Amino acid sequence: MEFVGKSKETIKIKEYAEKIANSDSPILIYGETGTGKEVLVDYIHKVGNRRNRPLVVQNCAAVPANLLESILFGTTKGAFTEATDKKGLFEVADDGIIYLDELNSMPIELQGKILRVLEDGMVRRIGGLTEIKVDVRVIASVNTEPFECVNKGFLRRDLFYRLNVFYLKLPELKDRKEDIKELCEYFIKYYNEKFKKHVKGISNEVVEIFYRYDWPGNIRELKNVLESVMNFKDGGVITIEDVPEHLIVNEKGLAEMIEEFEKSKIAEALSLNDYNISNAAKYLKIPRQTLQYKIKKYGL
Known part of the structure; x- marks a missing residue:
């Protein structure tokens, strides 16, 4: 999907994304669910200098916490039962971009390892003894306001400040x-x-x-x-x-809702007065001629 829109908000976001696309610094994106965070990341990748290198996407809420570490950092043969030598997503994304969606769903202890990658560009596979150098630009997103994530303990404060070199907020469609x-x-x-x-x-x-x-x-x-x-x-x-x-x-407007209410009350008055228009008009406290007009208007 393309990053579509010509509103002032969208144009401003596009212009900012283009300015930061060639940097190696991390990006933090905040947006409600469905606002197009992954589409924005794809746009940044497409217009940046890593466009011909990998863009690896991982939703941190989509896999169990105990598997997420092995997915991100890889495994070494013998680290646990059936473990094999396998690259993690940071290695797969080498020279490119890794996008961590819903970062606030990642366990706090694992967030510390993300912070280390940001600081020194080194990863270590589970069960491994050696560190592997990677050149990866990290983009992360949260679907709750970042300071709220920090205050509630869903996001490490030090990781938040490290990621928040560039900050983008995607507005809701409304x-x-x-x-x-x-x-x-x-x-x-x-x-x-x-x-x-x-x-x-x-x-x-x-x-x-x-x-x-x-x-x-x-x-x-x-x-x-x-x-x-x-x-x-x-x-x-x-x-x-x-x-x-x-x-x-x-999407009904106030005028339409008033008309529906009026129609129901007129129908009720006519029924209570055996469809005698004069008595129904007295019941509603309106002129007889007015009631006749409204009966015709509403087809009663």
Whole structure:
């Protein structure tokens, strides 16, 4: 996926990413789940001087803590039962970039070994006696505010300050809604190619609905919504009939909610007064002519 968007926030992040892309210093990224942290890392790799070298990605929350150390640092034959001589991800990423996603999920004791790699560029495989020199740029991300991670003991303070040479914060989609239309165009093109479809775009009405929705799942939620829609649509334009119901319900404005309430109360008054308009008008404390107009308006 490309780092898509033309909002002021996105342009600012892109410009900053391009300025730091050629440095060897570590980067710390903070962003809520679904904001595109891995996409940003891929962009930094693509525009930087390590673009032709490996980009190795590891989600620290995706594997059990007791396996993460061997995955990152490798193993030596005989270190434990069935252990073999095997490179860890830091060795695999030599001359390139390693991206540690959800670093705040990594055990504190293992974070100390990450700090040592940052300080002297040396790794030691589990069970090994020799140290191996690696030239790896480390990019790490957290999905909780960094100082909160430190204060709650999820992130070592010394590791935080070592990583925080360059800091990037990815805003939630609700704070960069100017990017929604371009993101939709990108995902529609992507799923057209993937599903062999011919969808041309989205209607202005759907654009407005998307703009009013808060997207708690961020870009990932938008992508999933469009994937769902395009599984059922072969061509044409995406309209309100194609949009998941929860987006429609959540985007109702105050005027629409007031009208629904008014309609229900008028229906209730008519029922209680055996559909006698004069008595229903007295019950609602409004003129008879006003009630007749509203009955016609709401088709009651």
